[in-house]
Amino acid sequence: MKQTLVLSACLAGLLATSVQAQTTPPAAQTPAAPAAAGSIAPTPSPLGVSTAALSAWLTSQGATVAPEASDDGRRYLRVTTDGLPWLIFLQSCETDVCSDLQFSAALSDASITLDKVNVWNRDRRFVKAIYEPAETGGVASAVAQFDVLVGAGGPGQLTDHLAVWRALLADFVRTLMPRPAPAAAPTPAPTPAAPPAGN
Template identity: 25%
Template sequence: MRMVWRSLGTAACLVTLASAMAPAVAAELMDASRPEDILNLARGYGSASMDKADSGDPMIRGRIDGTAYVIFFNDCTDNQDCLTLGFYAAWTDTDVSARQIADWNRTKRFSRAYIDDDGDPVIEYDVNLRFGVSRSNLDDTIDWWKTVMLDFRNEVVPAAE
């Protein structure tokens, strides 16, 4: 019987400890409600500045390794409290074939590519932040965006020229 009480006591301590830690973990989560926090992370990869989309929603314009990109804040309520991000980069004055785009989409993860209405190759990457992610996770997400965008630039765009 003593062993049962000891186990119950240990379990109670663990539940209490987990409950005490929950607010600290929640405080570390990032979402799209504070665009300036995401801007600060983006600045760790190159130049970045806050702007507004035509809709009035926040938008970040940045440049990584000489390549321009945009982070759109999507699913917003009254231009704030956004739930998702859309990373976007396009290249003008280059000819990329539908086959190159299809090959990219077939062999790569974490992005989608297409040819826009102006005939420009585009790469996009969507991120759900609805319930928050850790700062490390969002930083890693931006690092993945950097990899995807620069790989597309180096593998697809020059291949068309």
């Protein structure tokens, strides 16, 4: 009988504790401070670069840049660096700000072969090459492409990309269109000795 009373008392105590836990409100939390009246969240910088900023920056890097043009809906800038012409396609654009650029150059020459393009793709990184066989009466071509994603921060973030492209573009031309070394200048003939005096 005594054990029954003790057990009943324990059960009653547990029940009371449970009821108290369910009815006691949780600790009050400090409410978040309301936003200041009239405040506006800062607008994040857009990803990409504008055509005008890109063109001006390329010019500052020694490039010659033609006005923006388009071909079948693809927008691009025609650029010349180190005597080599190439295009930069403007992609993933919202109005005038583009976050995806493709550097591209095409070569056409009878010396271009599929094997050379395959060797280029095997041995080089970053710039890929595409082989385009010759059409009737023409010569084969190879297209170099270098894709770049642009974040916020202006065109200066492209400094390293442009340096890689310029170096590999020059290498691309040398590899696919090798030219013989210029002939050495002929050695000038020796000046004949003056005849002895009195003859």
